[in-house]
Every structure is written in structure tokens, then in C-alpha cells.
Amino acid sequence: MPATFPHDSVGLVEPSVLKFDQPLALVCGKTIPQYELIVETYGSLNEQRSNAILICHALSGDHHAAGYHSEEDPKPGWWDSCIGPGKPIDTNLFYVVSLNNLGGCNGSTGPTCVNPDSGELYGPDFPIVTVKDWVESQARLADRLGIEKWAAVVGGSLGGMQALRWSLDYPERLGHAVMIASTPKLTAQNIAFNEIARKAITSDPDFHQGHYYRHDTVPTKGLMLARMIGHITYLSDESMGEKFGRDLKRQAFNFGYDVEFEVESYLNYQGKRFSKTFDANTYLLMTRALDYFDPAADFGGSLEEALSRAVCSYLVLSFSSDWRFSPERSERLVESMVKAGKRVSYAEIDAPHGHDAFLIPTPRYMAIFTAYMRRIADEVAA
Amino acid sequence: MPATFPHDSVGLVEPSVLKFDQPLALVCGKTIPQYELIVETYGSLNEQRSNAILICHALSGDHHAAGYHSEEDPKPGWWDSCIGPGKPIDTNLFYVVSLNNLGGCNGSTGPTCVNPDSGELYGPDFPIVTVKDWVESQARLADRLGIEKWAAVVGGSLGGMQALRWSLDYPERLGHAVMIASTPKLTAQNIAFNEIARKAITSDPDFHQGHYYRHDTVPTKGLMLARMIGHITYLSDESMGEKFGRDLKRQAFNFGYDVEFEVESYLNYQGKRFSKTFDANTYLLMTRALDYFDPAADFGGSLEEALSRAVCSYLVLSFSSDWRFSPERSERLVESMVKAGKRVSYAEIDAPHGHDAFLIPTPRYMAIFTAYMRRIADEVAA
Numbered sequence: 126m127p128a129t130f131p132h133d134s135v136g137l138v139e140p141s142v143l144k145f146d147q148p149l150a151l152v153c154g155k156t157i158p159q160y161e162l163i164v165e166t167y168g169s170l171n172e173q174r175s176n177a178i179l180i181c182h183a184l185s186g187d188h189h190a191a192g193y194h195s196e197e198d199p200k201p202g203w204w205d206s207c208i209g210p211g212k213p214i215d216t217n218l219f220y221v222v223s224l225n226n227l228g229g230c231n232g233s234t235g236p237t238c239v240n241p242d243s244g245e246l247y248g249p250d251f252p253i254v255t256v257k258d259w260v261e262s263q264a265r266l267a268d269r270l271g272i273e274k275w276a277a278v279v280g281g282s283l284g285g286m287q288a289l290r291w292s293l294d295y296p297e298r299l300g301h302a303v304m305i306a307s308t309p310k311l312t313a314q315n316i317a318f319n320e321i322a323r324k325a326i327t328s329d330p331d332f333h334q335g336h337y338y339r340h341d342t343v344p345t346k347g348l349m350l351a352r353m354i355g356h357i358t359y360l361s362d363e364s365m366g367e368k369f370g371r372d373l374k375r376q377a378f379n380f381g382y383d384v385e386f387e388v389e390s391y392l393n394y395q396g397k398r399f400s401k402t403f404d405a406n407t408y409l410l411m412t413r414a415l416d417y418f419d420p421a422a423d424f425g426g427s428l429e430e431a432l433s434r435a436v437c438s439y440l441v442l443s444f445s446s447d448w449r450f451s452p453e454r455s456e457r458l459v460e461s462m463v464k465a466g467k468r469v470s471y472a473e474i475d476a477p478h479g480h481d482a483f484l485i486p487t488p489r490y491m492a493i494f495t496a497y498m499r500r501i502a503d504e505v506a507a
Numbered sequence: 508m509p510a511t512f513p514h515d516s517v518g519l520v521e522p523s524v525l526k527f528d529q530p531l532a533l534v535c536g537k538t539i540p541q542y543e544l545i546v547e548t549y550g551s552l553n554e555q556r557s558n559a560i561l562i563c564h565a566l567s568g569d570h571h572a573a574g575y576h577s578e579e580d581p582k583p584g585w586w587d588s589c590i591g592p593g594k595p596i597d598t599n600l601f602y603v604v605s606l607n608n609l610g611g612c613n614g615s616t617g618p619t620c621v622n623p624d625s626g627e628l629y630g631p632d633f634p635i636v637t638v639k640d641w642v643e644s645q646a647r648l649a650d651r652l653g654i655e656k657w658a659a660v661v662g663g664s665l666g667g668m669q670a671l672r673w674s675l676d677y678p679e680r681l682g683h684a685v686m687i688a689s690t691p692k693l694t695a696q697n698i699a700f701n702e703i704a705r706k707a708i709t710s711d712p713d714f715h716q717g718h719y720y721r722h723d724t725v726p727t728k729g730l731m732l733a734r735m736i737g738h739i740t741y742l743s744d745e746s747m748g749e750k751f752g753r754d755l756k757r758q759a760f761n762f763g764y765d766v767e768f769e770v771e772s773y774l775n776y777q778g779k780r781f782s783k784t785f786d787a788n789t790y791l792l793m794t795r796a797l798d799y800f801d802p803a804a805d806f807g808g809s810l811e812e813a814l815s816r817a818v819c820s821y822l823v824l825s826f827s828s829d830w831r832f833s834p835e836r837s838e839r840l841v842e843s844m845v846k847a848g849k850r851v852s853y854a855e856i857d858a859p860h861g862h863d864a865f866l867i868p869t870p871r872y873m874a875i876f877t878a879y880m881r882r883i884a885d886e887v888a889a
Contacts, residue, residue: 153762253762313747313770314739320771321735323764328728330712346710353703354736357696362830365695371801378799380535380635382705382791386798388695389702409764416768417760419753448744448830 138192155252163232168216180223181280181287187231190223206486213494230404249335277301281483306483310419319412322351349396361446361479432465444482520574537634545614550598562605563662563669569613572605595876612786631717659683663865688865692801701794704733731778743828743861814847826864
């Protein structure tokens with residue numbers, strides 16, 4: 126590893142693209158004839174092929190979870206805080222697999238790719254993909270990699286939903302499901318935020334009903350607004366207050382609608398940056414996958430019933446200041462797991478960062494997460 | 508009163524427009540040469556002129572706080588739950604004055620009015636008005652009505668900020684300030700929500716930098732989005748959950764971006780309705796008045812210091828599920844009042860409706876509010 130990378134980094138990483146030719150029938154009724162998944166792996170698969178960990182990403186995440194793409198890369202992958210030598214998901218112990226989900230815009234097949242049926246970009250015609258479909262595509266990825274059973278499937282937020290779904294759809298194929306800052310379903314308020322974000326995108330005249338590529342444009346303003354709306358829900362009132370308070374951009378009020386407060390400047394910057402790198406159709410798709418997720422719905426609304434088929438152990442972590450997916454909702458999930466007779470460890474971490482806390486290596490979070498993952502490593506080695 | 512109105516309604520009411528020719532110098536540095544305020548009054552002014560109550564409205568409110576505009580009027584004024592014979596603000600006891608604030612779009616001078624200097628609509632050139640300016644204009648209104656001292660100045664949310672400002676700017680001119688679901692300043696998160704709402708409006712191509720009137724259009728989509736964003740913050744997660752849960756609009760998922768869930772349908776409806784009646788420039792202006800409000804800022808950030816000049820008594824009410832202006836913030840305000848040696852009564856009302864709870868006549872809220880207002884009536888009569 127070059128000396129320029131921190132000692133607890135996985136260092137230089139390179140994604141690879143895997144092609145799947147077997148059609149994938151989706152929950153929505155449509156079929157994807159063929160697709161590609163872009164994948165990164167960290168660490169080494171052991172001889173028994175028993176130490177593999179699947180990382181599932183959240184709304185705007187991708188396959189690049191840890192390490193650097195070049196020596197000049199200014200930032201590591203999105204979950205570098207938790208993946209690496211000596212970190213909770215210890216690459217000295219585990220073989221870590223991270224992918225960009227189907228429908229994504231970072232290298233896996235999605236709206237920005239060519240539809241083989243039409244020869245044109247999918248765009249808005251890319252079918253709606255659900256969490257269940259992702260699990261199906263990830264199971265095929267496991268087959269391809271020769272992984273019969275994951276030591277654990279791990280994810281935060283929407284990623285945690287995938288871990289939960291894995292435990293229901295392929296109960297024998299994972300030892301542990303780790304759900305961090307997640308929920309078994311969205312509330313009306315969560316759906317409302319998603320709807321407003323979607324409305325912001327689809328109202329942008331540059332959206333062209335999703336065919337913006339054809340018009341050589343991008344719904345930048347809509348996507349920016351969508352991200353700003355989302356961003357508020359990732360932070361806590363407290364953390365925003367600590368970060369910005371009522372600090373002004375200039376020394377005195379300007380009495381107008383240009384940026385006055387630091388928090389406005391920050392949100393605008395974040396929104397603008399995001400709108401330059403993320404695909405609007407993918408954003409729509411990801412928010413719908415969140416909305417639709419509700420595994421209990423197939424069992425008359427009983428999560429306990431849904432969980433009855435699971436055989437893995439669960440780790441559930443929540444964060445005190447997360448108002449997007451509050452600790453209360455993790456607690457209800459854990460209650461259902463307990464009632465269903467499942468093995469579950471639960472901790473609410475006291476952290477001020479809101480939903481984003483799952484990305485931030487606070488001491489108690491790291492300690493609990495690390496201890497649990499070590500237990501898995503011990504099991505795997507035994 | 509016609510038999511068609513409820514017995515505890517003020518019945519048929521008619522607004523009147525008052526003209527003010529003395530220029531008003533604003534905090535922003537600009538001056539409004541002349542202006543009109545539209546006003547409604549309920550009840551009768553007593554001989555001593557001591558039983559007048561000023562109602563201050565919130566972001567989207569107006570002068571029509573109680574009663575009906577016609578026999579066919581399907582809905583009473585926005586605070587009819589609290590104003591009327593036998594209600595907390597009892598029109599058998601009080602003379603109630605309610606106005607549309609300067610900068611509004613319901614009859615008082617604002618962006619939709621003609622600028623006498625140019626002969627054209629003000630539009631985006633209407634100067635930024637702050638809470639302090641509103642209090643100044645309301646003091647002139649009091650002069651006009653021959654009211655030397657209000658028995659109380661009363662308001663919810665942004666209205667409560669005006670009540671607080673009254674107590675600092677005209678300490679001798681009010682007996683009581685009633686602040687309901689309010690706060691002495693916005694947090695970074697509050698400002699962030701306002702900024703996104705503004706960005707939604709100004710990003711709408713029909714906004715034309717505020718000159719949409721000239722283009723014979725209205726930034727409907729932006730205003731709709733702004734209202735939807737605001738609306739989420741008025742309701743609690745709990746109340747949205749109770750009202751809509753994950754109920755579907757149709758029987759099964761459609762797997763697309765049209766409305767799937769009832770909560771989406773509701774928000775879209777509310778947003779659309781609002782965008783047809785409210786002026787976008789006024790919306791921008793009102794949100795900035797919220798952002799700027801911070802009376803402590805003139806006193807080195809010390810609210811206690813700011814309050815030292817006040818001589819009125821305060822009633823502060825908050826609602827348990829209000830996450831826009833949480834009970835915690837009312838508590839801090841009350842602490843400052845106590846430290847400053849002011850008379851203050853405080854109650855946190857247990858109510859599930861979020862910020863909107865100040866409009867909903869729940870029993871304990873009504874009981875406490877009524878008892879306090881009766882005390883004022885007794886003082887006035889003594």
C-alpha cells in the first residue's frame with residue numbers, strides 16, 4: 126500500500142463489472158433481459174469461502190464503499206469509516222463485497238444505460254426496482270462469486286432494508302443481518318419527503334418526462350432541490366445548530382433572497398454538487414424502492430409472521446438523534462424479532478448527527494459494531 | 508346572527524381597509540411611502556377602550572381570523588376555533604382586531620399592489636418587511652383605532668413572534684403577550700426548510716425573478732412545492748401516520764411515479780390549492796421575516812437582556828408533538844423570562860397534531876387558554 130494512504134485504509138481499489146445474461150423478472154411485472162453490476166471487493170475470501178460480507182448501499186450510495194481509486198483521490202469510499210484493517214468490518218478478517226445496485230447510476234445497469242430492446246437509453250423506461258429485486262440480483266452475484274452463504278449482509282438506512290429482506294428471501298444464505306439506522310417500512314412523513322423530492326425533479330422543465338438525455342440537458346434545479354430536502358432529513362436539528370447555528374454568510378443582513386445564513390450556503394452547495402453527479406431517474410427509482418419496502422405487507426401486516434422464516438442472527442443499531450428512522454422504529458423491529466424467537470442484539474447509540482450518524486465513527490458505535498463483527502469472524506473461523 | 512352559523516360563531520363579518528399616508532421606514536433601510544391594512548374586528552370596544560385584543564397571523568394567515576364572509580361561506584376564519592362568544596378569545600368580553608400584515612396578499616399593501624413611485628406592481632421590489640416593521644405598522648393601526656393599550660397581543664407561530672416583539676418595542680402598550688407554538692428565533696433547520704421553499708419558488712421558470720405578473724403567469728409548481736415542504740413541518744410524524752399511514756390511493760401498487768399513497772395525494776392537493784390563492788413574492792417575504800427574527804441579537808445575543816424592557820405578563824404555550832417550534836424552545840424562552848423577572852405562565856399541551864395544534868381546539872389547550880384570557884377580562888373590567 127502506498128505510504129500516502131492511512132494505515133487503516135484498504136488503499137487503492139478497482140471496481141470490476143460483472144455481466145448477467147439471465148433475465149431478471151422484477152416485482153413490478155417487468156423483466157430486465159440482461160444487466161451488469163459493478164462491484165468492489167476488499168480483503169480475501171478464505172478457503173472455506175465462509176468469510177464474505179455483503180455491503181448494501183443507501184439511496185445515493187454506490188459500490189465504492191472503502192479505499193481510494195487513485196493516489197490523488199481526495200476522498201475514500203462512502204463507508205471507509207467502517208471498512209478496513211482493524212475497523213468494524215475488518216478486511217484482515219473478512220472478504221467484503223460492495224456493489225452498485227441495479228437501477229443505479231454509478232456503473233451498474235440503470236436508467237443511464239442502453240436498453241437492449243430499443244437501442245436507446247432506458248431513461249424513465251427503466252422499470253421500478255424494489256428491495257426484493259435487489260436481493261435477487263445480489264443472490265446471483267453471490268452465485269457468481271462462489272459464495273454460498275454470506276457471513277453477514279450489512280447495510281445502513283435503505284441498505285439495512287436489503288439486509289432484512291435477505292434474511293427473509295434467502296434465510297439459509299446469510300449468518301447475520303446487520304441493520305443500521307434502518308426501519309422495516311417508511312412512515313407517511315418519510316413518504317411525504319420522498320414525494321416532494323420527486324415532485325421537485327419532475328416539475329423541472331429540464332426533466333422532459335425523464336427523457337432529458339435526449340434534450341442534452343439535466344434537471345439540475347429539481348435534483349438540487351430534491352437533495353436539499355433529503356439532506357435536511359439526514360441531519361438532526363441539533364447537529365445543524367452546532368454546525369451552523371444562525372451564523373451569517375456576510376457580516377450583516379442583506380435583506381434579500383440571496384444567501385444570508387451559512388446553512389443556506391451549505392445546503393445550496395451540497396445540492397448543486399449532487400445534481401452534477403447523480404442521475405435524476407435513479408433518484409426517483411431509489412426513493413420509490415424506499416416507499417414500497419414493507420416486508421410485513423405480504424403477511425397481513427405482521428412483521429413477526431414475515432420474520433418467522435428467518436434463521437440468521439440480527440444486529441440492529443439506531444441513533445438517538447435520527448428523526449428520519451428513529452430509534453423507536455428500530456425498537457419495534459427488535460420487538461417483532463424477539464417475539465418471532467429470533468436472536469437479536471440491539472443498541473441505541475447516543476449520537477448528535479441524526480441519520481448520518483451511521484457514517485460517522487463515534488466511539489460507542491465503533492465499539493459495539495466491532496465487537497459484533499469479531500464474534501462473526503470467530504464463528505467463521507471456528 | 509342567521510341561524511345558519513353555529514351559536515359560538517361571531518357570524519357574518521366584513522373586513523375594512525384603512526389607509527396610512529405617513530411613510531413607514533423599514534428595518535431594511537427602505538421606506539414605504541403609504542400603505543393600506545385590511546382589518547376585521549369582532550366584539551365591541553368598551554367605554555374605557557381597554558378590552559382590545561390584537562391577533563397576529565402566521566406565515567399564510569390573514570385578517571380573516573373568525574366568522575364567515577357570507578351565508579354560503581363553507582369555512583370560517585382561520586382561528587375560529589379560538590375566537591367567538593364563549594371561546595378562549597371571547598367576543599362577549601373582548602374587542603378583537605385582526606389584520607393582514609404589510610407585505611401580505613390578502614388585501615393589505617404587498618407585492619401584488621401598485622407601487623405609487625413607479626405606477627407598476629411592486630412584485631419583487633416590495634421591500635423586505637421584518638417582524639419589527641409589522642409591530643410598527645400595528646402600533647399605527649392601534650393609534651387609528653384609538654387603542655392606547657392592548658389588553659393582549661396574541662399570536663401563534665410567526666404571530667407569537669409579533670406578540671414578543673410588541674412587548675419589547677411598545678412595552679407600555681400591551682397588558683399581556685400570548686405566544687403559542689412560537690419561538691424567539693429560528694434554528695438552522697428551520698431556516699433550511701425556508702430556504703428550500705424559497706429555492707423551489709425562485710427555480711420555477713414561471714417565477715421570472717418575481718415579475719410573473721408581467722408575464723401573465725404564476726410560479727404554480729414552485730409555490731406548490733414550497734407549501735408541501737412547509738406542510739410537512741406543520742404536522743407531526745404521528746399525526747401524518749394516524750391520518751394516512753401507508754394507505755394506498757388504489758388497491759395495489761402501480762409501480763410508477765404517479766400518486767400511490769394517500770399522503771402523496773393529500774400533499775399534492777394541499778400544495779395545488781395553496782398555489783392558486785397565495786402570492787409567491789409574499790411567501791418569500793414571510794419566510795424571510797421568520798428567518799430574520801431574533802430580538803436577542805440586538806442585545807449581544809442575550810434574550811434576558813432584550814426582555815428587560817418588557818412590562819407585560821406573558822402566556823407561553825407549546826405542544827408536545829410540535830417539531831417545528833418544539834416545547835424545548837418555549838421552555839428556554841420561559842427561562843429567560845423568569846430570569847429577567849417577568850411574569851410568565853407556561854404550559855406544554857400534550858397534543859399529537861404537531862405545529863398545527865395551535866389551530867385545533869383540544870380540551871386542555873382550550874381550558875388553559877380560556878382561563879388565562881378570563882383573567883385578562885377580569886383585570887380589564889376591574
